[in-house]
Amino acid sequence: MTGGQNGGPPRFKLTTPLEPPYIATARMFAASLARQFDLPEDTIEDLKLAMSEACARAVATGGKDGRLDVAAERRGDRLVFEVVQGSGSLAEGGEVATDSMEAALHLELIGALFDDAESVAGPDGAQVIRFSAA
Amino acid sequence: MTGGQNGGPPRFKLTTPLEPPYIATARMFAASLARQFDLPEDTIEDLKLAMSEACARAVATGGKDGRLDVAAERRGDRLVFEVVQGSGSLAEGGEVATDSMEAALHLELIGALFDDAESVAGPDGAQVIRFSAA
Amino acid sequence: MTESLFVEPKERGSWTVVDVKGEIDLDTAPQLKAVLGDAIKGGAINIAVNLEGVEFLDSSGLGVLIGSLKRCKEAGGMLALVSPRRPIRKVLSITGLDKVIPIHDTVEEATSA
Amino acid sequence: MTESLFVEPKERGSWTVVDVKGEIDLDTAPQLKAVLGDAIKGGAINIAVNLEGVEFLDSSGLGVLIGSLKRCKEAGGMLALVSPRRPIRKVLSITGLDKVIPIHDTVEEATSA
């Protein structure tokens, strides 16, 4: 997801420390943008859940540079979200103990909520979870 | 306000297109962080108002690179916010017509709400409105 | 817009009551301006703006209220506010607008003034 | 934490009712885990988790509920959920947990089961 003044439409970004309290901030970020784009309330709830799972997984995989990085962009009639993941294995889990069932659930839930959900390599090599809603 | 992994405590950043709908997103960003830091509800309301005024002024002054840039950081027991301003005069106002009374009110209100409110030159030359709460 | 700003003018004797909801900022203030402007164009001279459902209001909203107050006064009428929440009372007080625009606790009180 | 997660266990016959409020995620799930764990350590074997006041719940919360269900069952008891909101019903259904954990509309229904 590139963009901004010189590369396509303006994009949205949120950065916080990679810590559990700010997962709520990321949910609010997603919900706020979704409201601006007039997405239905049910879809907003799905986005909050997918965002929460993607952020929990970012924490569990160690994230990148100690930051939780979330981006969003409008593409046509869709609102696309991206959450930067770490390269740590879920089993390692950093400081935050993540039970293996929960770890598996993160991606499963995101995929169940959004058909186009994918885990891709971002421009700088970091793994990114991407999903979109309309 | 510098920081991050290599320069002090982790910081918070929000970037959106420089457009009125996303002022609400900036307010919720401020409110969400303030809640995580356990600030009192009255202070959270003051922060929302100051943030809204600083963002409205960013829009009125043309902002920077078409983006609304908000940062926050914890410094000791205070939560510090910064909102990047444009170099445009308020009278010009870009596309968004800003009545002159309102324009004067932005800074006046922020100053009335937060004693330490200031308008300073940021590291890259951009003007920044800064205020903090505890 | 953030919250749908539902606005519904209704008549109460010589007063027009406008119920406002949601958050009023640079983005949504133009909607409030349009509704109050339409009411004034439609002949309303005494307008009670019911802020009970307003969760947020900044200087953009104050600008609309002041502008509409002016137009009501020019027409020989008045503009009053009803039941602003605490944070909104505070911004009205900081700016001194609470001395310029009457504030009432209920619509009844405002429209029987 | 985002929303204060107010949790208050109370007795209803052979059931312990735990009222939960706020948002349950990776940040706040440990609090829920602690409260349910304390109830179980205190002798509760049948626990009704009242989710009526819960605005959000993700897999971190589901993990706590499943873990607590297991512990209740091991003690010869049961764990039931009361009045989850629609989005929470959805996540329970997506994960198939609605087939594993009984869901009731009211505390009365849950505790008289």
Ligand SMILES: Nc1ncnc2c1ncn2[C@@H]1O[C@H](COP(=O)(O)OP(=O)(O)O)[C@@H](O)[C@H]1O
């Ligand atoms: N991906 C995006 N993210 C955020 N804002 C966008 C995005 N794309 C467009 N916008 C904003 O929405 C407004 C309208 O967008 P655009 O699609 O270019 O025109 P229109 O919706 O009128 O066809 C513009 O002001 C633009 O800044």
Ligand SMILES: Nc1ncnc2c1ncn2[C@@H]1O[C@H](COP(=O)(O)OP(=O)(O)O)[C@@H](O)[C@H]1O
């Ligand atoms: N400016 C800041 N912004 C956001 N989070 C911070 C900031 N400073 C510290 N933190 C986070 O808060 C936690 C505790 O911060 P710190 O002040 O270093 O320790 P403590 O509060 O235990 O004295 C750390 O995990 C750190 O990442």
